[in-house]
Amino acid sequence: MSAIGLYVAGTGPLHRVSAGPKLLGLLVVGVALVAAADPWVSLGALVASLLAYPLVGLHPRRALGVLRALWPFLLAIGAFQALFGAWEEGLRLCAQLASLVLLANAVTLTTRVREMLDLFERLARPLRHVGVNPDRVALVLALTVRSIPMVASAWRAAREGYRARGLSGRPHLLVVPVIVQLLRMADATGEALVARGIDEDTRVRVD
Amino acid sequence: MLRLAGVSHAYDGRTVLRDVTLDLAEHRIGVIGANGSGKSTLARTLNGLVLPDTGRVSLGEWDTRRHAKQVRRRVGFVFSDAANQIIMPTVAEDVEIGLRSLRLGREETARRVDEVLERYGLSDHRDHPGHLLSGGQKQLLALASVLVTGPEILVCDEPTTLLDLRNTRMVHRTLAGLDQRVVLFTHDLDLLPDFDRVLVMAEGRVAFDGAPDDAVSFYTKLMDQADGA
Numbered sequence: 302m303s304a305i306g307l308y309v310a311g312t313g314p315l316h317r318v319s320a321g322p323k324l325l326g327l328l329v330v331g332v333a334l335v336a337a338a339d340p341w342v343s344l345g346a347l348v349a350s351l352l353a354y355p356l357v358g359l360h361p362r363r364a365l366g367v368l369r370a371l372w373p374f375l376l377a378i379g380a381f382q383a384l385f386g387a388w389e390e391g392l393r394l395c396a397q398l399a400s401l402v403l404l405a406n407a408v409t410l411t412t413r414v415r416e417m418l419d420l421f422e423r424l425a426r427p428l429r430h431v432g433v434n435p436d437r438v439a440l441v442l443a444l445t446v447r448s449i450p451m452v453a454s455a456w457r458a459a460r461e462g463y464r465a466r467g468l469s470g471r472p473h474l475l476v477v478p479v480i481v482q483l484l485r486m487a488d489a490t491g492e493a494l495v496a497r498g499i500d501e502d503t504r505v506r507v508d
Numbered sequence: 509m510l511r512l513a514g515v516s517h518a519y520d521g522r523t524v525l526r527d528v529t530l531d532l533a534e535h536r537i538g539v540i541g542a543n544g545s546g547k548s549t550l551a552r553t554l555n556g557l558v559l560p561d562t563g564r565v566s567l568g569e570w571d572t573r574r575h576a577k578q579v580r581r582r583v584g585f586v587f588s589d590a591a592n593q594i595i596m597p598t599v600a601e602d603v604e605i606g607l608r609s610l611r612l613g614r615e616e617t618a619r620r621v622d623e624v625l626e627r628y629g630l631s632d633h634r635d636h637p638g639h640l641l642s643g644g645q646k647q648l649l650a651l652a653s654v655l656v657t658g659p660e661i662l663v664c665d666e667p668t669t670l671l672d673l674r675n676t677r678m679v680h681r682t683l684a685g686l687d688q689r690v691v692l693f694t695h696d697l698d699l700l701p702d703f704d705r706v707l708v709m710a711e712g713r714v715a716f717d718g719a720p721d722d723a724v725s726f727y728t729k730l731m732d733q734a735d736g737a
């Protein structure tokens with residue numbers, strides 16, 4: 302399972318709040334944590350974020366999944382700061398990052414992508430006056446979310462093919478087949494967008 | 509009626525469709541032929557994904573070159589690899605996005621999505637990520653996402669090539685039950701007996717056009733000749 306969660310059905314309190322207030326809340330917490338710039342406040346926020354999972358009806362396993370994906374970054378930041386004698390700074394940064402990612406994950410787990418896209422579309426609407434098409438903004442965001450499992454599956458396929466041929470080590474050799482596979486998928490998806498009438502074909506010339 | 513008139517097409521100077529002229533009016537039309545015989549290219553001309561170098565493809569008054577949007581709205585397309593066709597993160601959202609351009613309003617959109625998910629047995633998966641469905645279910649989702657927009661004709665390019673026997677049968681049953689006209693490009697000769705008309709493609713031409721059993725024996729003979737020669 303990927304660490305970045307998509308919507309899980311549920312009836313908890315966060316599920317009942319709409320996307321706007323949740324994202325606003327996330328923004329406020331983020332700004333507050335950065336403004337406070339205090340290791341103990343950040344640590345408190347981290348503990349609170351962890352406790353929030355069971356409180357809003359999300360399995361604690363999901364919170365642990367996020368931490369598992371993050372720990373190399375946390376370790377690197379912590380080690381870097383400790384090395385330069387600023388362990389408090391390291392603690393603050395790590396706790397800030399972990400708590401914000403946990404909260405952001407809780408938002409995506411309790412918000413349908415459709416709802417999130419509608420919100421972005423509404424937010425992007427004023428940009429229409431400067432030539433931005435809100436529908437396309439929403440579509441690009443959807444495709445970005447969609448591409449996460451695509452990258453994962455391309456990577457898995459390339460690694461399996463590599464291993465099946467009795468090869469091992471040198472993971473950089475997988476980069477080219479993964480990119481080729483991703484380009485192929487992107488091309489096919491682009492074609493499907495056109496076929497489904499979601500994206501107008503720019504190749505077609507009106508003559 | 510879907511009509512091809514003198515359609516030829518080349519990729520980088522290599523001709524893959526040679527002067528194809530067809531009227532496609534039957535309820536169920538099958539197209540078979542060896543790999544590389546031009547089936548996918550022909551399929552893609554039917555909704556303007558490929559614009560032929562010469563000749564014209566039209567649906568009634570609409571022409572794929574000048575009215576691509578109108579043609580695509582009426583000619584739905586299903587690819588072999590449904591995974592690439594699934595765009596949105598969840599099953600219901602994927603069905604829904606194709607409806608957006610029709611601007612039906614929230615309630616009508618939701619009603620149609622529910623109805624189509626129910627009809628294709630995907631209701632239990634509505635909030636699941638599409639890419640986690642089984643191969644057959646992915647193909648059903650691709651079908652549902654296309655059919656929800658109400659096309660008159662469905663073009664399927666080898667929709668069961670990646671599926672096992674059980675999923676293949678599931679997709680076949682679904683295709684057989686459709687009210688829409690279907691143009692099915694396939695290597696699966698088993699499904700053709702009930703069809704109204706079957707074409708055999710060979711080297712970019714329509715080499716045979718007629719009843720299913722005659723088409724299958726023509727195709728078999730053609731492959732035997734190629735082996736024997």
Ligand SMILES: Nc1ncnc2c1ncn2[C@@H]1O[C@H](COP(=O)(O)OP(=O)(O)O)[C@@H](O)[C@H]1O
Pocket residue numbers: 519520524541542543544545546547548549550
């Ligand atoms: N986008 C493309 N660019 C270049 N050559 C292509 C492209 N698509 C198909 N071809 C070539 O055109 C020929 C016919 O391909 P296709 O229409 O896919 O046949 P089929 O579906 O019957 O296997 C093949 O030789 C193939 O390699």
Ligand SMILES: [Mg+2]
Pocket residue numbers: 547548549665666
């Ligand atoms: Mg093909």
